[in-house]
Amino acid sequence: MQIEDVWRRQAPYVLAALLRGGRPLADCEDAAQEALIAALRQWTSGGIPRNPRGWLIRVAGRRLVDMTRTDTARARRELRDAYTSEQDRPTGWADRTTDRDDSLQLLVLCCHPSLSAPAAVALTLRAVAGLTTEQVAAGLLIPTTTAAQRISRAKKSLAGARFGPVAPAELPQRLHAVRHVLHLTFTAGSSAGAGPDLIDTGLTRNAIRLTDQLHRALPRDAETAGLLALMLLVDARTPARTEQAALVPLADQDRSRWHRDQIDRAVILLEDALPRGPVGPFQLQAAIAAVHATAATFADTDWAEILQLYRMLQDVAPSPAVDLGAAIALSEVDGARAGLAALEPLLRQRPRDHRIIAARAHLLEAIGDAEAAECYAQAAALTDSIPEQHYLHTKAAALRR
Amino acid sequence: MKFIVLIHSNPKPWAHPTSDHTAEYQALPQQTKDELGAHWDKVFGEADANGEVVYGCALGDPTSSQVFHYAGAPVPSDGPYAEGKEHLAGFFVLDVESRERAAEIAAAFSCPGDTIELRPTMQPGCEA
Incomplete structure (x- = not known):
């Protein structure tokens, strides 16, 4: 499902571009989802455009302008121009820097401390990970109506919250909340179990993807690196953890079935993060998981x-x-x-x-x-x-x- | 973590909310009724706003039920299912962070004449 992959990758940047226009999160998010529906319809027959992000921002921007009850033609034109210039932003090094800021700012917004944890998890999955409400519901094993309710309530509570850079003094506390939500998403995915779906709606995968995004935005943040390493290590053991629906304890797992590449990456992340100190709980949990993951046999632990x-x-x-x-x-x-x-x-x-x-x-x-x-x-x-x-x-x- | 709150009761006549129709509840002084009601409104309202309430359902009269026993083939008969003093009157599905939180919400359903049962639901996966 290639269109869906493109959407997942572009979703946070499309939403961030819309939010920069100063419109409320609820409207921007609705407009972004409508652009996705339009993309699924048009790209299926016409192919994926060369600049999918530009296409999505243009379509979503138009929807947003249409939604906005702006009185004057001039105001509407200005809004439209804002999204058009957004769509044509040059790509290159500078753009990648903005991407990192966008995904960070969006995560910080969706994991706002005023939201309850389940609300933040649902909103983050939809607004940042680019899942549909149905996929969020399937991942959390809740009815679609409940997921929709959580998402819309979360958006409503954030009506007054600002999208933009976080003050440096506030950042550690806000990041703490973001990591907590990402970790909850990951553990919720473990409890839900792996589905047979060909499209990857798995929460664990999405939690890893979002944490990876956060890590790329803040490569020097040791606890974020620790969280990413922890998720990679736990996920690496998934293929060996169950056998015909029964749990296989660590001691009896077939270690050749562990994802070695994920373990290697986690070890590199930890070797880089740990010496920087102070060492936080995610780094320590990851370090424990790494000791298990790098032992050749259970007896060698x-x-x-x-x-x-x-x-x-x-x-x-x-x-x-x-x-x-x-x-x-x-x-x-x-x-x-x-x-x-x-x-x-x-x-x-x-x-x-x-x-x-x-x-x-x-x-x-x-x-x-x-x-x-x-x-x-x-x-x-x-x-x-x-x-x-x-x-x-x-x-x-x-x-x- | 998902839990189910089961409300067992035997209101006469069978009606919802069950507590309004049990002798034990009706015997309470008005002030106690108001306090119980206000507490339930507060706890349930908060849980609902948090997105912790997944689904809820009030059930019909137990005598309106149909029971199927299997004896070589399904054999239908008229309910109720059990001859007990109380019947399952309704349920709520909760999705919460801990058993303690589930118990907090379930306890708010408790009132004279009703028995509240909190049961965990099983998950297809396991925490790593």
Whole structure:
């Protein structure tokens, strides 16, 4: 689907060009979507124009002018001229600089801190990633009407927000919000699972693409590089993670099926970002994933290094998931009994957390404790992931045989 | 994360909102009714504005249902499905960031005469 690829690539720049005219986001976004519909109709029969971005800006600009109830002919002409000059902007080095600014400014706008996270995710997918509302809905496993509602409400809330450069003092906080939304988009994609679609509507792919865009706009931002590396590493393992709808644990995965090129790129990103410090949570999570990804076999995993990285994460960004990771790493370094002891306080805090219970089941199995089967069954009852549940039931059944 | 809020009730007559038609709710002083109503409006209104409410549906009278048992072939009979004290009266699908948030919204549905059940929905994938 070539037209769709062109659209995905051009969508943020078309929208940015419209926004520079000073019109509200809601109108600009509607006009951009109408230009897409026109493109699908005309390009299918007539072919893709040589300058697709110029074509899209011209068509969307016209729609926008038509939508705008401008009273005087002169004002309408001026608006039209603005989009025409936008369409004819020369390409070259200077243009690429603007592209980077555009995608950054657009991400910062759509991940505005005044929006709820789900609203920002939906809006970003449509306005920056160029997905249709139907594709956003399919990716998030929600009805199209719900996705449409989230997007239109988000646009309405941003009616007064300004499109333009962010003040340097504000940038770190705004970037934090952008990374949070991109990471949520990525994890939402993992939960939704890979669809059989030939057109890639997968949220994980789009989250990687947007984070890559952000990284290109801000190549010196270490946490953005860290987030991109983390996504690449996690995604690299996807082909080996499930086998006939069942989860394959890291220890049993066929490592030759991992995307080696993505792992290599992530390692380069990290080697560049980490020494610059201060080291943030995404860089640390990526560093942990990189230790796993670069071990030739599960037995070769440098667990001491992983444990140290988890300890750093506990300082920088403590969370139950991080504590669990540290306990598992400890069990590999000091043995299953040390791991079980470390899980005790976590389980007291979160007695229904299936991840903690599953980790406990693994360690109980390792020391030959008969309670392991019951523990696997308990975790199976609490997870909301079908492949994970399948895996946990299988483990419980094998121990009971 | 998606959850379903199930409202179990037995209003007489069968009508919605169910709470308005249960003896337990009707026995409440007006002030308590107002407080419960205002709390639900606030919590549900916020959740709806956040885009956390995916879908909701009120169900028809349980006696209007048709039940199919399979005995070599589907055998239809008239409902209700269960002889219990309460019936499934309606449901809401939530899409929220955590179980805690889902519980917060579900709790706002709770009122005398109704039993609210919160259940997670299963996801086809798994978090990495």
